[in-house]
Amino acid sequence: MDLQDLLQQAQRLNNRTKMDAELPRVERTISQVLQATQELHSRVTQTGTNDLQAHTLLGSKGVDLPKLTQKLESLSARKSFEPLDPVTDADVKGYLKNERENAILSVIDETNRGIFDSVERSKWRCIYAEWGREKERLLNSLVGPKQEDFPDVLRQTVSSVLHENPTPKSRLTNIELLYAKQINKYNHTHMSGVGGHRPNLITKFTKLARKKFPDELVHEMWSVLEYMAGVAPLTRNVDPIKNRQTTPQFVQQARTYLERRYRQYMNTVIKQNLSIAERGGIPNIYNMVSSFVGVTFQLPQTLIGLLDVDNARPLWPLVYYSLRSGDLSAAVQFLKEAGMCPELLKYMILLERGDEAEKSNSKLVGQLKLEYNNKLRLCSDPFKKAVYAIILACDPHDSHAEIMHSIDDFLWMQLSILRTDDRRDYNIEQLTYSGLQSMILDKYGENYFNAREKAELYFQVLALTGQFESAIEFLARTETNRPHAVHMAIALHELCLLGVPNSGVQQPLLCVEPEDPKPMKRLNLARLIIMYAKCFEQTDPNEAIQYYYLLRHFKSSDGRNLMLTCMCDLLIENCDEDMLQLVFGVPDENDSSHYSGGVFSQFPTMDFDKCFLAGMVGDELANRSNFETAIKLYFIAGHLDKTLRLISSLLAQVVHQKTREGSLRQRLFEIIERMNNALGVRKMDVDAQSVVTYQLLTQLLQFFDYYHEDEPRLALEILVNNRLTPISSSDVDECVKNLKRMGPEVIKVLPDVLLAAMNIIYSEYQSLRSGSTSSNNNTTLTIIDDSGLGKEAALCHLRDRAKALTNMAATVPYRMPADTNKRLVQIEILMH
Structure with a gap:
């Protein structure tokens, strides 16, 4: 390579090192370049390269190297129980020191192991002792309590000699026995025809629950059912499902019940705050609502957002709580005194006069609905918006959460805005009875109401919305509530208010007929009673027969009377002399072919008698090759x-x-x-x-x-x-x-x-x-x-x-x- 080529290559390298930034360039002389080269060479070739790199790294991180060096020099090894360094044999002092420390360390280690073993043994000793006490407690619970624990109770010895004719213990609980006695009285009253009409079983059971049952929730369920069943009596020719869906009686009954219960709540609140309520004047709903509002809105912050407040008395809560208490006239009086909303007041007066006023004033209704739709949907006063929604029966999708404090409030609100017809005015959606039932049963359902823990509440909601069959079926799922469910179904059926399937007892407990409106279902009462009575028919056959008498109007799958079928199955399972005497009585002394007495003789009917039942049971026993017992039945049947x-x-x-x-x-x-x-x-x-x-x-x-x-x-x-x-x-x-x-x-x-x-x-x-x-x-x-x-x-x-x-x-x-x-x-x- 000549000098010219070397010069060109140096220029190319120089051009590459040029930067675009406008920085001053440094021109080095030959001596400066030589000096820099020597410095670089000394750095590369000298020893201790790692120390230099460490100093460079720590220095770049901002570490004070001289001070760090001083701290490292001042550090000294701390004494610890680590293995000691070996010493030579000639160092007697060091050797003795080492042995002394080793002996101390061995004693410490042995002591630690001993303490650990002692703690472990104590732990297991305590565990075994606790297990022994638990085992002793379990064994003592099996053999019974000690006499000294119960000094007032006399110890009763159990006889080891069995009776010649032992009787099984009744499987009926106290509650079931009370129900069975009422059923027995009801059947005897019905068969004897005393009074000319059948007693109301729901009323009988409600009184029984109030007097004998300790659970207040059970009494509340019976009260709801009694109030809902207080409608015009029906006949067996009328379908209860269709009648319930087409007549407004059940809606009105539910609203009246909720309003009555809310009046009781208002009275309770007023009695607890008599000094604030300032109750006086004539004892009516008008004065009660005034006192209740005075107690509820006594604080200034409770009036925030409310409209038309006069002297700390908000108008629309007065109107709303009057409607919530079921008194439309009190709400009209509050509006008259305030002089507000003349169109609404006029329409409420027309509603107070009668139902036909609503149909004859469609123009006024339309104006009010337009006002609600355009102005009141975003109103800051929730009570005013709720009053309009209740009076106009519109806007079912607004939950009115500001004033809904309980399930009763929500249900009453839905029942108040409910319409029994299908009219849709001004494109405002309206709620129907079947729509409310679907909302409660399908949309919300058991999970929303926490039905497993609050079964009574869910039952009341279903009953107040006219879904008796679903409510009773839900109660019948649990053993505790099953007796109540069975007798609720019996009482409703005797009043012709329970929907039962038309296709016999082979249907499931809760079934759907194709012609029924959604979401209505039918309860298989026959299956429910049979399942209930089968549990105690062997120990309490008399009570079981009384329940089977309630099935006299049902037909079995083969077309026979269901009561006869159930009693036939009962006699086939247990056909000893005691059972035959219980059902058919005893033979006459003068005529052995004639039987007198017996439970079955108490059931007068035109379709069958005891001879027919005896022949039916005899045929079934003969088919099962039980000839000896069948002969007894054929003798009774003649x-x-x-x-x-x-x-x-x-x-x-x-x-x-x-x-x-x-x-x-x-x-x-x-x-x-x-x-x-x-x-x-x-x-x-x-x-x-x-x-x-x-x-x-x-x-x-x-x-x-x-x-x-x-x-x-x-x-x-x-x-x-x-x-x-x-x-x-x-x-x-x-x-x-x-x-x-x-x-x-x-x-x-x-x-x-x-x-x-x-x-x-x-x-x-x-x-x-x-x-x-x-x-x-x-x-x-x-x-x-x-x-x-x-x-x-x-x-x-x-x-x-x-x-x-x-x-x-x-x-x-x-x-x-x-x-x-x-x-x-x-x-x-x-x-x-």
Whole structure:
């Protein structure tokens, strides 16, 4: 590279280093450049580069390096319990010091470990002791309290000997028992017809809740229901759902109830502030509202934003609270005294006169609504805006939160602006009854009202909006409120105010019919009562039957009366003698077929009686093969033909067995005796073939008794008298023809009869052949004496009878068991 190229390269480097900023340039000489180069070289090549870099870094951060150096020099190592440095053996002093400190450290460490172990043991000892006390407390709670804890209570010993006929403990609580007594009285009053009309169950239950129930909230629920049910009585031909949605009675009842309750609240506030209220004059709503407003707006800050305030008396709160108390005339009087809003005053006077005034003054209504829509929506006085909304029944979307202090206030406001028609004037939306119900049930629902913790409040809101079915179904979900819900449903249904499904008891507890307006639902009262009564029907059947009587107008899924179906199920589950006497009474001493007394005899009706119920239960038991119990019911019902068939069926099963204590065969003797007495009176009411079959089976019952008691002569006489088995081969066809007229029950017993007869003949054959007779076996002597035959002739006669039995078994047009035929042939062969 020559000098010219070096110069050009230096110029290019110089141009690159030029900056755009207008700063003065520094021109260095050759000596200055040499000096800077040497300084840089000394910095790079000298030792201690790290120290220089550290000084440079700390200096750039503003650290005072000389002062830092002095502080580092003044620092000294602090004494600690760290491992000591080893010393040489020659340093005796250092060695002793080191050993002394090591001994101290070891003692400290050992002491720390001992303290930790002691604390751990104490902790677990306390935990185990606490667990032991808890276990002892639990065990003591299982064995019962100590006598010294309750000195005034006598210790009662539990008997270890059970009663012969123990009675189960009632499953009804005290509240349920009180309700059941009222239902029993109501049914007896209704059945006896005392007074000419049915008592009001809601009134009865409300008085009961006020006197007997300790919970004030339950009393409040009954009071709400009683007030809402105080409408014109209905008949069962009117649909309660449609009537409730089309008539304004329920809306008016709810408003009146809320207004009455608010008047009580106002009186309470006034009594607590008598000195401020300055109550006087005639005791009416006008003076009460004046005193209440004086108490409520006594402070100056409470008047902020209110319009038309005269002498610390705001006008619109006076008007609003008059309407809230249900007195439109008091509100009119306040407006007259103030001389404000003449159009509103004129319209309120027209409303006070009657409903037709509203329809005939549509122009005035339109002007007021336009004024409200244009001016009052942003009014600073919430009471004035609320008064206009109530009088004009408009603007349902404004919650009026400034004056809504409770659910009652909100509900009353909604009921006040509610319209029963569908008119829409000046495009101002109006609230309908079904719209209010949907708002409460669907829009807000259980979560908004905290229904799980405030079930009574949610029930009152639903009841005041005419949703009885949803309110009762909600109460019935919890075990505590279920008794109240059931009896509320019963009381409303007896007044024809409860909507029930039309399609029977198979519907769910709360169901919807397609033709019903939304959000109305129907309550399955039959299912609710059955679910409730099933809980105690086994321990308190009398009370359960009284509840089932309330279902007499319902039909089951198979078209039968629901009351009969429920009682039939009750008797099927428990059909002992006590239950039969409770329901049907006891048989008459003179006529065992007639029963007197019993709960069912208290229910007079044109559709059914106790005989019908007994026959219904007997049929169901017979279908379940419980023949013995079904016979009892058929006796009560007077169905002798069915009784005969069941007795014959049972006899066919046990007639050939030996009689044992407590067996079915032994119990049948009492039934047969009762049947014989009944046939003596009503034999013409029974089929002749059934009677013949029954009588023959009773003869066979006696035959087998003689057979098992070793009385062959008497046993054979029964067979001969009834022509059931042949005496000789010539009688086989006659006996077979006779069997064809018998029922299937006799055919079922025939194999056992043939075997028993063959065994008797064989025993006589053996006895005659061996030449020995006993005092009981006189059949052989009778045969020889009566016929004048010798011994050989008698043996031939017995062989002929045995052959006749074998031929009959082969001739009957029924399939005989193979073992029977085989046994008959074997015995016949043994006689040859």
